[in-house]
Structure formats: C-alpha cells, structure tokens
Amino acid sequence: MDTQIGFNWRESVRLGLIGGLVALSLSLIGVVETFGGRGIISGVISLGQILLFGAMAGAGYMSARQNPHARTGLNLVGGLIAGLLASLPLIVLVFVAGPINLRDFLPNASPGLLKLLIFEQDQATGSLLLLAVSAVVGLVGAGITLLPGRVRHPLLMGLLFVLMVGLLSEIIILAWGTKGLGLKIRRFMFDKGLSIRGTLLVFLIVAGLNALWGALGGRAQARVSALPAQQQKVLGWGRIALGVLFMLVLPMILRTYLTEVINNVGLFILMGFGLNIVVGFAGLLDLGYVAFFAIGAYTMGVLTSQGELGVAGMSFWSALPIAVAASVLAGVILGVPVLRMRGDYLAIVTLGFGEIIRILALSDFLAPAIGGAQGILKIPKASLGGLEFVAPETLYYLILAACLVAAFVSWRLRDARLGRQWMAMREDEDVAEAMGINLVQTKLLAFAMGAAFAGLSGAIFATKLSSIFPHSFNLLISINVLCLIIVGGMGSLPGVMVGALILVGLPELLREFAEYRLLMYGALLIVMMLSRPEGFWPEESRKRELHEFETEPVLAD
Amino acid sequence: MAMLEVENVHVYYGNIHALKGVSLTVEEGEIVTLIGANGAGKSTTLFTISGVHKPREGTVRLEGEDLISYPAHQIVAKGVCQVPEGRRIFTRLTVQENLEMGAFTRTNRADIRQDLERVFSLFPRLKERRSQVGGTLSGGEQQMLSTARAMMSRPRLLLLDEPSMGLAPMLVESIFATIQEINREGTTILLVEQNAQMALQVAHRGYVLETGAIALSDSAANLRRNEMVQKVYLGIV
Ligand SMILES: Nc1ncnc2c1ncn2[C@@H]1O[C@H](COP(=O)(O)OP(=O)(O)O)[C@@H](O)[C@H]1O
Ligand SMILES: [Mg+2]
Numbered sequence: 001m002d003t004q005i006g007f008n009w010r011e012s013v014r015l016g017l018i019g020g021l022v023a024l025s026l027s028l029i030g031v032v033e034t035f036g037g038r039g040i041i042s043g044v045i046s047l048g049q050i051l052l053f054g055a056m057a058g059a060g061y062m063s064a065r066q067n068p069h070a071r072t073g074l075n076l077v078g079g080l081i082a083g084l085l086a087s088l089p090l091i092v093l094v095f096v097a098g099p100i101n102l103r104d105f106l107p108n109a110s111p112g113l114l115k116l117l118i119f120e121q122d123q124a125t126g127s128l129l130l131l132a133v134s135a136v137v138g139l140v141g142a143g144i145t146l147l148p149g150r151v152r153h154p155l156l157m158g159l160l161f162v163l164m165v166g167l168l169s170e171i172i173i174l175a176w177g178t179k180g181l182g183l184k185i186r187r188f189m190f191d192k193g194l195s196i197r198g199t200l201l202v203f204l205i206v207a208g209l210n211a212l213w214g215a216l217g218g219r220a221q222a223r224v225s226a227l228p229a230q231q232q233k234v235l236g237w238g239r240i241a242l243g244v245l246f247m248l249v250l251p252m253i254l255r256t257y258l259t260e261v262i263n264n265v266g267l268f269i270l271m272g273f274g275l276n277i278v279v280g281f282a283g284l285l286d287l288g289y290v291a292f293f294a295i296g297a298y299t300m301g302v303l304t305s306q307g308e309l310g311v312a313g314m315s316f317w318s319a320l321p322i323a324v325a326a327s328v329l330a331g332v333i334l335g336v337p338v339l340r341m342r343g344d345y346l347a348i349v350t351l352g353f354g355e356i357i358r359i360l361a362l363s364d365f366l367a368p369a370i371g372g373a374q375g376i377l378k379i380p381k382a383s384l385g386g387l388e389f390v391a392p393e394t395l396y397y398l399i400l401a402a403c404l405v406a407a408f409v410s411w412r413l414r415d416a417r418l419g420r421q422w423m424a425m426r427e428d429e430d431v432a433e434a435m436g437i438n439l440v441q442t443k444l445l446a447f448a449m450g451a452a453f454a455g456l457s458g459a460i461f462a463t464k465l466s467s468i469f470p471h472s473f474n475l476l477i478s479i480n481v482l483c484l485i486i487v488g489g490m491g492s493l494p495g496v497m498v499g500a501l502i503l504v505g506l507p508e509l510l511r512e513f514a515e516y517r518l519l520m521y522g523a524l525l526i527v528m529m530l531s532r533p534e535g536f537w538p539e540e541s542r543k544r545e546l547h548e549f550e551t552e553p554v555l556a557d
Numbered sequence: 558m559a560m561l562e563v564e565n566v567h568v569y570y571g572n573i574h575a576l577k578g579v580s581l582t583v584e585e586g587e588i589v590t591l592i593g594a595n596g597a598g599k600s601t602t603l604f605t606i607s608g609v610h611k612p613r614e615g616t617v618r619l620e621g622e623d624l625i626s627y628p629a630h631q632i633v634a635k636g637v638c639q640v641p642e643g644r645r646i647f648t649r650l651t652v653q654e655n656l657e658m659g660a661f662t663r664t665n666r667a668d669i670r671q672d673l674e675r676v677f678s679l680f681p682r683l684k685e686r687r688s689q690v691g692g693t694l695s696g697g698e699q700q701m702l703s704t705a706r707a708m709m710s711r712p713r714l715l716l717l718d719e720p721s722m723g724l725a726p727m728l729v730e731s732i733f734a735t736i737q738e739i740n741r742e743g744t745t746i747l748l749v750e751q752n753a754q755m756a757l758q759v760a761h762r763g764y765v766l767e768t769g770a771i772a773l774s775d776s777a778a779n780l781r782r783n784e785m786v787q788k789v790y791l792g793i794v
Contacts, residue, residue: 424658427647433609434641436633436662436710 007070012063012078016085016138019059023052024089027117029519030108034512036116039193040166046193047167048116052090056083056134060141075142083138084131090117091127098123150214158207165202166194171509175255247400251393260392261508263464266399267457268504271481272488272496273406274453279482280491280539281414282446283426285347287478288354291334292327292451294361294473296458299323301376301468302369309369309376316382316389316463320456327455328448330357335447339440342429354478361470375469382463395464402460406453407493413449414491422446480504483521487528489535498537558621560585560745561606561714566615568601575601577769578615583714583747588740590748590756590777592790593766599749600642602766603716606747607639608632619714634662638712642719642749644699646706648692652683655691655702659709669709676705679735697728704735714745721752733759753790757781765790 026032036048060079067075094114096102102109118126144152165172169190177186189198224235251259271293278286303312303319312319338349360366362373370376382389382398389395413419421442424432433439462468480503488499502524507517528535559582568576576598583589593599604610606617608629617624624632647655656676660669677684680701686694691702700720707715717736721729733755740746750756757763757777765773765786773783780786787793 420658420661423650424647424661427649428645430609430641431645431647433629434607434633434639434707435658436630436638438628438630440628 007074007078008067009078009081011066012082013085015059015062015066016082017088019055019082019086019138020089022058023055023086024093026051026055027090027093027113028106028108029516030113031516033108033110033113033116034515036112038167038512039191040163041199042191042193042195044196044199050163052117053134053137056086056137057141057144059083059086060138060143061145063138064142064145072146075146076139079142080135080139083141084135086138087131087134091130094118094123094127094130150211153214154207154210157210158203161206162194162199162202166199168509169193171258175258251396256392259396261505263392263396263399264508265500265505266396266403267461267464268481268484268500269403269497270399270406270457270460271454271477272484272500273403273410273493274450274457275481276485276491276493276496277410277413277422277453278446278450280485281419281426282422282443284443284446285343286350286447286450287347287475287482288334288350288352288357289450289454289481290473290475290477291354291357292330292454293458293461293477294357294470295330295451296323296327296455297462297468297473298361298370298376298458299326299455300459300462301379304463305376305379307376307378309371310378316380316459317384320459323459324452324455327451327458331447331449331451332444334451335444339443351475351478354475358470358473358475361473373470375467376462377467379462379466379468381466389463395460399460402456406456409449410493414493418442418445483525487524487535489538492535492537492539495535495537495539499535502536559583560587560620561747562616562618563602563606564616564618566602566605566612566617568598568605568610568612575769576605576612579766579769579771580615581764581771581774583745585745586740586743587762588736588746588748588760590750590753590760590763591766592750592753592756592763592786594789595751596768597766598769599766600718601769603639603718603747603749607637607716609639630662633710636711636713637716638707638710638714639716640703640707640718640720642722644696644703646691646694646699646702648690650691651688652691652694652702653687655706656683656709659706660711662710668711672709672711676708679708679738680705697724697732700724700728700732701735704732704739708739708744712744714747715739716747716749718749719751720748721750721755729755753786757786757791 032048032052034048035051036046038047039045040047040050059082063078063082064075067078070078093109094117097109097114117130119129120126121129144155147155173186173190176182177190189195189201191198194202224232227235250262254262271289274292275286275289278284278289300316300319300323302309303314303322304310304316306313314322334350334353338346341349361370364372366372367374387394389398421432421437424435424437425439425442429439432442461472465472484499484503485496486499487502488495488497503521507513507520513520561581561583563579563581566576566579567574579598579602581589581591581602591599591602601610605612606624608624608627608631611625619632619635619637622635624635624637627635647658650658653673656673657669660672663669677687682698683701683705686698691699694702704717704720720732720736724732729752736746736748737759748756748760757780760777763775763777763780764771765780773780773786775783781791
C-alpha cells in the first residue's frame with residue numbers, strides 16, 4: 001500500500017470530538033461520580049476515571065486504526081490531538097458549571113463531579129492537568145495499535161485482567177480473603193481495589209502467560225493436531241472430563257455468595273436454552289417467555305406448599321414432572337392461536353400472553369388459589385436421599401443437573417430431523433412448507449420444548465426461594481432472557497452461557513451498576529449490533545451469514 | 558385420466574376473489590404452461606395445487622385422488638413440489654445443505670446421494686459451488702438452486718413459478734433448456750411464466766389466465782400463432 005497517503009486529520013478530530021461527547025455523557029448521567037468511589041487500583045485510579053479516560057484512549061486508538069498506513073510519528077500526534085479534543089467538552093463543563101447552577105436540569109453536574117474532573121485542583125490548574133492527561137492517554141491509545149501483536153496482546157490482556165480483578169476485588173476478598181492464607185494474600189494484593197503490588201502481580205502473571213501462549217501455543221496446537229485420531233479422541237474426552245470435574249467442584253471454589261450468583265445465572269441459562277429453541281432455532285420471536293417460568297413456579301408452589309394454599313403437599317420430585325407438563329401444555333395452548341402469525345404480530349401476541357399470566361397471578365379472582373399479591377409461601381426444599389437442597393452449594397447441583405439435561409437435549413435436537421425442520425421454518429416458512437415440512441407440528445414442538453425448560457427453571461426457582469410472588473414474573477425477565485441470547489449469539493448453546501454470565505452474572509456482582517442496568521443493556525446491544533452482530537459465541541451458520549457477504553458480495557446478473 | 562385435474566376452483570383472499578373458477582389439466586409427461594399478466598392469479602393457482610391455499614369451491618385431483626383434504630406437507634410427499642417465485646433459497650446454508658433440505662420428506666440415504674449426483678449433472682455450476690453459502694450465489698445460480706432443491710424431493714409433478722424472472726437472456730435460455738431436460742427424464746411440469754415467448758417454446762400445451770379465469774387453452778404451437786396471444790403476450794403487433 002502507498003505510504004505517502006496524506007494523514008487523515010479530520011478523522012482524528014472527528015473521533016476526538018466523539019470521544020469527548022461520550023466522556024461528557026458519562027459524566028452527566030452520573031456514572032463517573034458514582035463509580036468514582038470504586039477503586040480499581042487503590043489510590044491511583046477509580047472505575048469512574050477508567051470509563052472517562054477510556055473514551056480518550058478509545059478516540060486515540062480509533063484514530064490510529066483509521067490511518068493504518070501513516071507514519072508512526074503522525075499517528076502518535078493524531079492520537080494526541082484526538083485525546084486533547086476529547087477533553088474539551090469536559091473543560092467547557094467545568095467552566096460553565098462553576099458559576100452557573102446546571103443541576104436543575106442536569107442533576108448529576110454536581111460539585112463532586114467537577115472536583116473529580118479537575119483532580120481536586122483549582123479550576124485553571126485542574127483544567128490544564130485534564131487537558132494534558134487526556135492528550136497523553138490519547139497518545140497511548142494510538143501507540144497501542146502501533147505495537148506488534150506479540151506485545152499488544154499480552155499488554156491488553158494484562159490490563160483487562162487488572163480491570164476485572166480490581167472491579168471484583170470486594171467480592172474476591174469476601175469469598176477468599178477472610179482467613180488463613182487468603183487473608184495474607186489479601187493484605188498483599190488488595191487495599192481499596194488492587195494495591196500497586198497486586199496490580200503488578202496480576203499484570204505480570206497474565207501478560208506473561210499470554211506472551212508464553214503466543215510464543216508456544218501455535219506449536220502446541222500443531223502438535224495436538226498431528227496426533228493420531230485415536231489419541232485426539234482421548235484428548236477430547238479428557239477435556240470434557242476436566243470440564244465436568246471443574247463444574248463439580250465449582251461451589252467449593254466459589255464459596256457461598258458467588259455460588260448463589262452462579263445459581264441465579266444457572267436459572268437464566270436454563271431459560272436461555274429454552275428460549276433459544278423458540279427464537280434461535282425456530283425463529284419465533286416470543287416476548288412473553290416469562291409466562292412459562294411463572295407457570296412452572298406456581299404449579300410447583302401449589303402442589304408442594306405446606307401453607308394454606310398447598311393442595312397436595314407433594315414432594316419436589318413428584319411435583320416436578322407436573323410443573324413441567326403444565327408449562328408444556330401452556331406452550332401448546334399459546335402456540336395454537338398464533339400458528340398463522342409471523343414476526344411482529346407474533347411478538348405482540350406473546351408479549352400480551354406474558355402479561356396476562358402475570359396479571360392473573362396478581363388478580364383477586366385467583367387469589368384464593370394462588371395467593372394474589374401475597375404469593376405462595378412455605379414451599380419446601382427439595383431433598384434427595386438425605387441430601388437437602390437448602391444451601392446454595394447443594395442447590396447448585398440441582399441447577400447444574402437441569403442445565404446439563406437442557407443443554408444435552410438442545411444439542412441433540414439441533415442436529416436431529418426436528419432441528420432441521422426448525423431451521424428451515426426459521427429461514428422461510430413458505431419454502432419449508434413446500435419442502436414437505438409440517439409447520440403446525442414444528443411450531444408447536446418449538447413452543448412446547450421452550451416452555452418445558454422455562455417450567456423446569458420456574459419449578460427450581462420456587463423451591464430455591466421457598467416463596468413466590470407475582471412481581472417476580474415481570475416482562476423484564478422475558479427481555480433479559482432474549483437479550484442474553486442475542487448477546488451470546490442466536491442459536492448457539494455456549495452463547496447462552498456466555499450471555500447469561502455477562503447479563504445476569506456481572507450485574508449481580510457489580511451492585512452499583514443496578515441503577516444503570518438497563519442503560520448498560522442498551523449500550524451493550526447497540527455496540528454488539530454494530531461490531532459483532534453474530535454475538536460473542538455465535539453458531540456456525542450465523543457467522544457465515546453475517547461475514548461471507550462482506551467478502552463475497554452477491555453478484556447481480 | 559389426467560395426472561392433475563383442477564376443476565372450477567375459486568380462491569379468495571379475504572374479500573378479493575383471486576381465482577374465479579379455474580379449470581386445467583396436466584397429462585403425465587407433459588410440460589404445460591400457464592401464462593398471464595402480473596396479478597392474474599398464476600401463483601395463487603400453484604399455491605392451491607400445492608395445498609398452501611385452500612379453495613372455497615372446486616376440486617384439485619392428482620391421479621383421481623382429491624388433494625384438497627390434505628395439508629401441504631403431505632401433498633409434497635405425494636410427489637407434487639412447488640418452486641416458489643423469487644428464488645427463495647436458504648441463504649445461510651451451503652448449496653449442498655440446501656439440496657439436502659429438499660430431500661426432507663425422504664429417508665433413504667443412498668437414494669438421496671444418488672439424486673444429489675443426478676441434480677449436479679443437471680446443474681454442473683452448482684456442483685462447483687456445493688460448499689458455498691446460498692446467499693452468495695448469483696441470481697441465476699440461486700434460481701438453479703431452488704429448482705434443483707425441488708428436484709431433490711423426487712417430484713412427479715413439478716410446479717415452477719416464473720423461473721426466468723429477473724435473469725439475463727442467456728441464463729433464461731439455459732434455465733429453460735434444463736427444464737426440458739428434467740421433463741425428458743420423466744418429470745411432469747406445470748410452468749408459470751410471464752415470459753410467454755420462452756414458455757410457449759418449451760411447453761406442449763398452454764393456458765392463458767386473465768384476472769382469475771382461464772381465457773384460452775390450446776397447444777403451445779397454436780397459442781404462439783393466436784392473434785390475441787401474439788398481441789398481448791408476445792409483443793408482436
Ligand atoms: N396474500 C395475499 N393477500 C391478498 N391478496 C393477494 C395475496 N396474494 C395475491 N393476492 C392478490 O390475488 C391476485 C392474484 O395474485 P397472484 O396469484 O400472485 O398473481 P400472479 O402470480 O399471476 O402475478 C392479485 O390481485 C393479488 O393482488
Ligand atoms: Mg406470481
């Protein structure tokens with residue numbers, strides 16, 4: 001390529017200003033100040049500052065990416081300019097919000113925020129400091145793209161892990177750092193967030209391992225693929241066995257609190273597997289999926305409760321198949337009237353169905369049977385041969401077993417004849433019919449299978465909490481499950497797990513985020529759709545669809 | 558007894574009376590074409606035969622057996638396969654996977670493999686591209702693929718809806734040549750076309766459909782000489 005192309009300064013300016021607007025928005029919605037209290041590296045940098053300067057670094061990084069063939073010096077200057085410009089909106093804010101009170105309409109433009117932005121200095125010094133720091137950060141952002149991959153990857157990985165460990169430090173301390181060896185390690189590595197020593201340690205370990213893998217990983221992989229098929233098979237099974245072993249000992253590693261989080265993630269994974277069949281495999285957009293979760297939970301509640309509302313006093317295990325069957329039945333009942341509907345219409349009708357179920361649960365009409373707003377109480381715990389599923393650490397195994405069953409069933413169905421029916425129907429209903437596929441049966445089976453997993457999840461949810469209330473079954477759950485499928489990758493089973501960890505697990509760990517949860521969802525979805533529309537862990541054919549078109553455009557005749 | 562007998566069929570879309578008593582027959586081994594302007598009801602006729610739309614009145618019989626009481630997917634199993642208008646292939650599946658979907662109603666793997674080879678010999682272009690994703694094929698190749706996919710169900714009666722639509726003249730000729738070849742190998746064909754010129758060249762007999770009713774029916778040769786057909790459909794003044 002031509003190295004003499006003029007440097008695209010306009011791009012640096014544009015990206016710098018975009019970065020500035022992002023930084024300004026983050027400040028004005030209160031993220032910077034709220035997260036200013038969460039130290040990532042103790043006494044050095046907070047999460048709020050990382051987000052703020054992330055915008056500058058991003059502007060510098062993108063500016064250099066836009067000019068891949070320019071000379072190094074020019075690119076660094078471009079990054080510097082982008083970083084510099086990105087700080088301008090903030091500096092304007094500092095000077096405007098000083099004398100004028102903006103808080104009537106921008107409640108987050110608080111003195112605390114302003115102090116944070118100018119590093120607790122006076123206005124002039126602080127602004128200059130902000131300008132300088134932003135410029136340097138922009139320059140560093142640009143510099144990173146210029147590094148060769150074997151340096152850049154370990155560097156970025158190391159930084160990412162520092163961020164993660166710093167972010168989760170409270171939880172890490174809570175889980176492992178309270179006594180014995182853990183306490184010693186905690187004193188060494190953590191303060192408010194990571195200590196400087198801890199930061200270096202995490203960075204060096206991760207970057208070192210990453211560099212080592214970069215240097216040797218390719219050769220190791222080549223070695224493995226050179227092995228005879230027999231040994232590769234053994235290796236494959238070994239990997240699966242290792243995975244299973246890991247899952248079995250996980251609660252012992254994670255301790256109570258984190259296991260509780262994983263259990264919640266697990267219930268969503270279970271629902272995710274179910275909705276993945278309906279939306280991902282069969283292409284039926286269902287927005288009322290929470291209904292089946294609710295039906296599973298309420299059936300379990302009514303059949304097993306030892307309170308006034310319990311009708312049968314059954315055990316968990318005898319009620320479980322009935323709860324699942326009730327959900328399946330509801331799935332079919334919903335399926336029949338919507339057989340002829342497609343796309344938007346289907347989405348709206350299912351949305352309504354979800355609300356109907358919630359409102360029924362809340363209604364006075366059904367209150368004598370299912371408790372209305374008071375819900376159902378005294379749902380007993382499940383037990384198996386003397387083992388009571390009470391503590392999160394034991395309940396974990398119940399949820400794990402359910403997830404494994406759901407994963408196995410989904411995986412087998414996808415490759416079976418039924419999976420191909422779903423796929424054809426998702427791609428084109430009319431053609432599927434012309435191929436000889438029975439659409440009625442195919443659709444109803446999708447709704448039924450999806451409902452079964454949600455019912456299973458709901459039934460476990462009921463015994464996990466011992467009591468259920470209508471407000472636990474709102475629209476947000478349907479949206480949550482749908483989002484985790486989209487983020488993970490439509491139709492992909494590992495994608496469901498990744499999506500649930502990101503969208504359910506992370507917000508549980510980062511409690512301050514609760515307020516911004518929907519905002520994060522929105523931002524994450526937009527970014528995903530722009531940069532990785534196939535999801536984090538896409539299914540094969542979907543990746544093909546979204547990326548082969550880019551390289552090989554459809555030819556016109 | 559004719560292979561396909563459509564008798565006095567009336568189809569409605571809500572209040573729109575789309576087919577007003579259409580009758581036609583197709584004999585075993587024939588290519589019969591149904592020509593007509595846009596909106597005349599050609600596609601509706603095919604959807605009625607393949608069971609996607611059900612008529613309010615009239616009968617559709619395949620070798621004497623009433624088809625209307627069967628759902629669409631069972632009619633496919635009886636050997637009637639429709640290639641819908643507009644090259645509706647599975648864009649994210651490969652060519653080979655598309656073809657395998659076409660054989661959905663069948664279970665004998667050896668037979669399917671054999672038919673795959675037969676289809677590839679009819680459409681050598683598809684063989685070269687068997688592992689390419691459907692969406693990346695050119696328009697002509699997509700048309701070949703949707704016809705080839707229908708062949709995989711081993712139909713006795715193939716319903717083709719405007720296979721020449723939007724294709725360059727050279728590709729149109731090659732598609733029609735293949736249609737004739739499929740017919741010579743023993744498949745009966747009902748061919749819907751707006752390109753009357755080509756359709757009447759390959760067909761044995763033809764029907765002219767006008768606003769939901771059959772206006773004319775004759776041998777293809779006679780229709781080509783018919784004054785009205787020449788003026789309206791062949792553009793000969
Ligand atoms: N799904 C539908 N809903 C309502 N009207 C339709 C539908 N499909 C076709 N029509 C109407 O039926 C008539 C025949 O359409 P069609 O069979 O598609 O014609 P052709 O294939 O000959 O162009 C047209 O007037 C068309 O507008
Ligand atoms: Mg048509």
